[in-house]
Amino acid sequence: MKLKTNLLLIAFLATFAAFSQNTYVFLGSYNRDKAAESIVVYELDTLNGKLTKITSAKNLINPSFLTVSPNGKYLYACTDSKTPNAGSVSSFEFNPENKTLTFLNKQSSGGENPVYASVHKSGKWLVNGNYTEGSVSVHPLLENGKIDSIAQNFQYTDGSVHRERQTCSHVHSTVFSPQYDYLFLPDLGADKIRCYQFDATLKQPLIEATVPFTKTAPESGPRHFTFHPNQKFGYCIEEMSGSISAYDYENGTLKKIQRISTHPDSVTEGFESSDIHISPDGKFLYATNRGKENNIAIFSIDDRGILTKIGYQSTLGKHPRIFAIDETGKFLIASNVITGNVIVFKRNLKTGLLKKAGKKVKLENVSCVKIKKT
Template sequence: MKLKTLILAITFLATFNLFAQNTYVFLGSYNRDKTAEAIQVYQLDTLKGKLSKVTSAKDIINPSYLTLSPNGKYLYACTDTKTPNAGSVSSFEFNPENKSLTFLNKQSSGGENPVYVSIHKSGKWLVNANYTEGSVSVHPLLENGKIDSLAQNFQYMDGSTNKERQTRSHVHSAVFSPQNDYLFLPDLGVDKIRCYQFDENKKQPLVETKSPFTKTDLEAGPRHFTFHPNQKFGYCIEEMAGAISVYQYENGTLNKIQRIYTHPDKIKSGFESSDIHISPDGKFLYATNRGKENNIAIFSIDENGLLKNIGYQSTLGKHPRIFAIDESGKFLIATNVLTGNVVVFKRDQKTGMLKKTENKVKMENVSCVQIKRI
């Protein structure tokens, strides 16, 4: 009898904890003015996809990319993006109970125009990529969520073949490996994916490897990177070429096995590819195109990691920069910078296709989105 009661109690607590969690959507904006809202937070109805505003933050400039701590308590942003001779990373504390987003502090990003920020799974390290000056920076994170002073900074001076866009390095993202023991840096300016080993126990955790980079095709312009949930494959979206390169991954090493375009064959120019994500079940990959085609390219993923294009979905706006998929895999949320609209799509988890919902919000110059169940 006691055992049955215990099982019922455990089941009740597990169910309570599941439903006690809520899903939140964090939006950044190229606000360009401290009096305008820079970050907005919404709660996502995971049945209907409706967005309900929770809180917002001002007094910072141009948060171009957001990420959250593993426990969802702290929000980190690339700030002072697209600001001459400036660049910073900022921290906030998010409290869903009292609906507050409180600024904590900021530090120099170690380079101009920060565009990507990642948090190590330990919650103790922040890494950011600086586009204009081509660099990567590492900051320790304090227990109270604040960002500590710079621990490491690597700047790069090499370039590639395109004389207009590749005269020097432009690091566009900083992505941890599945085990968080390596860091990958797609560099649009040099057609390389740089790589470091990451030792979380060192005061300077970035350690050079025997193979410091993987070459991409010339004038590819590698931008963002994501790993498959099975940890065996990596996918890099190439902004300039409008393609995705697929890599077999093992212990910090990338071996290319496929390259496939993100746009219809009839489109040969006037577009850029931007963001890339995989559904939680690992069956589908999504990638955004901007320009003549403002859409999301949809791919199925075979067991061997290879991609097959199965369709496109308009983002219902112009210049989709960043999108995100919620942890349940039910919804995809896209942000359109030029039209300032955020659109919620319902995912068909069997086919991978997207269907627009009537749930959307307006945010001028919306730059990015993150979704987190807390």
């Protein structure tokens, strides 16, 4: 009888712990009006997809890209993006109980127009990529969530073949490997995916890798990168070519296994491919197309890592820059910059297809969405 009671208690506590966690949606924007909300936090109802606003932040210029610390306590933003002779990264403390988002500090991003940032799994390092100047910066993170001054900064000068868009390097994302021992930097301007070893125990954690870069196709414009949950495959979306390149991955090395278009065969120019993510179960890959299409391309993934296109879903807005999938895999949330709206889609876990859920929310020039359960 005692054993049965203990088992029931354990089950109750596990259920309570699961339901005591809440899922939050963080939205960033290209909002140049300091008096207006530029970061907004919503709570996601994981039953019906409804978004409920809980807090926001003002007095910021263009918090264009966001990332959340592993423990969910801190939010980091690329700020002063698309601002001449400027660029910064900013930190905030998020308190879901008090429903507050408190500005902590900001530091120089080490280059003009920061567009992407990632936090190491230790919570002790922030890495950001600067698009316009083509550089990567590494910042220590303090125990109170604040960002310390730059520990490392690498500037690149090489470009590629396009006479207007590839005159120099344009680092577009900073992505840790599954074990967080390597850092990958898709460089749109140089048609390269750069790579460094990352040793979180060092004061300067970026170390030259054995294979310092993977060359992509000319005029491909590699933009964002993601790893498969099984840690064996990597996928890079190429903005300029409108393609996805799939790779076998092992110990910092990428070996191409496939290249596939994100567009229908009828679309032959004007590509503006943007973001890429994989469902938590590893069965489906999603990629956004901006420009004329404004949709999400949906692919299945087989055991070899090969993609097969299975459909498209309109983002119900214009210019879908960033989207995110929640930890359960039930919802995908897309942000449309030009129309300033955010759409929640419910995922069919069997087919991978999407269906609108809940009501859209508005945020002028919304550019980024991140989801975190805390």
